[in-house]
Amino acid sequence: MNIIHLVTTFLNTSFLRRLFWKVVTFFNIIMMRIDIITVLPEMIEGFVQESILARAQKKELAEIHLHNLRDYTLDKWRRVDDYPYGGFPGMVMQCEPIDRCISSLKEQRSYDEVIFTSPDGEQFTQHVANELSLKNNLIILCGHYKGIDHRIREHLITREISIGDYVLTGGELAAAVMADAIVRVVPGVIGDEQSALSDCFQDDMLSAPIYTRPADYKGWKVPDVLLSGNEAKIKQWEFSQAMERTKRLRPDLLEK
Numbered sequence: 001m002n003i004i005h006l007v008t009t010f011l012n013t014s015f016l017r018r019l020f021w022k023v024v025t026f027f028n029i030i031m032m033r034i035d036i037i038t039v040l041p042e043m044i045e046g047f048v049q050e051s052i053l054a055r056a057q058k059k060e061l062a063e064i065h066l067h068n069l070r071d072y073t074l075d076k077w078r079r080v081d082d083y084p085y086g087g088f089p090g091m092v093m094q095c096e097p098i099d100r101c102i103s104s105l106k107e108q109r110s111y112d113e114v115i116f117t118s119p120d121g122e123q124f125t126q127h128v129a130n131e132l133s134l135k136n137n138l139i140i141l142c143g144h145y146k147g148i149d150h151r152i153r154e155h156l157i158t159r160e161i162s163i164g165d166y167v168l169t170g171g172e173l174a175a176a177v178m179a180d181a182i183v184r185v186v187p188g189v190i191g192d193e194q195s196a197l198s199d200c201f202q203d204d205m206l207s208a209p210i211y212t213r214p215a216d217y218k219g220w221k222v223p224d225v226l227l228s229g230n231e232a233k234i235k236q237w238e239f240s241q242a243m244e245r246t247k248r249l250r251p252d253l254l255e256k
């Protein structure tokens with residue numbers, strides 16, 4: 001556990017969290033590195049070079065590295081899977097290439113977490129994204145086929161994360177989803193850091209509706225209060241809208 005993680009664990013109020021965020025952003029304390037291990041790097045390559053992830057890497061606030069698992073197999077056909085014991089259908093990713101890849105990464109630096117994307121893992125939420133955004137080095141291992149040899153999960157994986165109760169063909173989309181959600185909340189990545197902090201789920205609430213110009217489009221009007229210029233009133237409106245939407249659409253968030 002690093003010092004930044006330790007501090008945030010104790011910052012429960014949103015005011016303190018925001019203050020801490022400002023300090024961390026100002027001093028540019030966090031540089032995060034995510035290593036993604038996959039049999040299909042092409043599937044993630046384009047994604048990590050666009051939008052917020054591209055900006056974060058350009059600003060040198062985050063680095064995302066893709067590793068093709070096939071580069072770590074000793075098999076001359078570059079195979080990384082084999083038949084499962086027990087005669088079950090499907091193919092299973094073998095221990096050796098995964099172990100060799102993770103070991104070679106660990107020789108170069110220490111990792112805070114070695115994450116396996118898995119439908120039976122802990123649910124990925126904004127809280128998990130916030131927590132992981134304060135780590136320095138993460139490995140995300142993408143499963144494929146029927147999954148990975150269970151011994152890897154027992155011996156090398158420190159955390160198993162699911163992006164939802166459905167089964168994907170591989171962990172690549174899950175890794176992309178996680179990398180995006182994690183990196184966008186790394187302090188300093190989004191220009192106006194308030195904008196990430198006012199997103200849905202940050203305070204266990206949905207966000208208020210948002211509008212842009214024109215104020216009247218085909219008679220569809222922007223709420224008057226937003227045009228009033230009265231900051232206190234606007235804040236009050238924003239909060240009551242957020243609360244109303246949360247109560248109506250996601251009452252479970254308020255019970256946390």
Ligand code: SAH
Pocket residue numbers: 116117118119120141142143144145146147148161162163164165166167168169170171172174
């Ligand atoms: N046999 C497995 C599913 C394998 S799907 C089972 O029943 O649990 C192949 C791979 O896709 C998994 O190993 C995992 O890495 C990834 N995956 C599938 N669904 C996922 C989800 N909801 N969240 C994260 N990763 C997922």
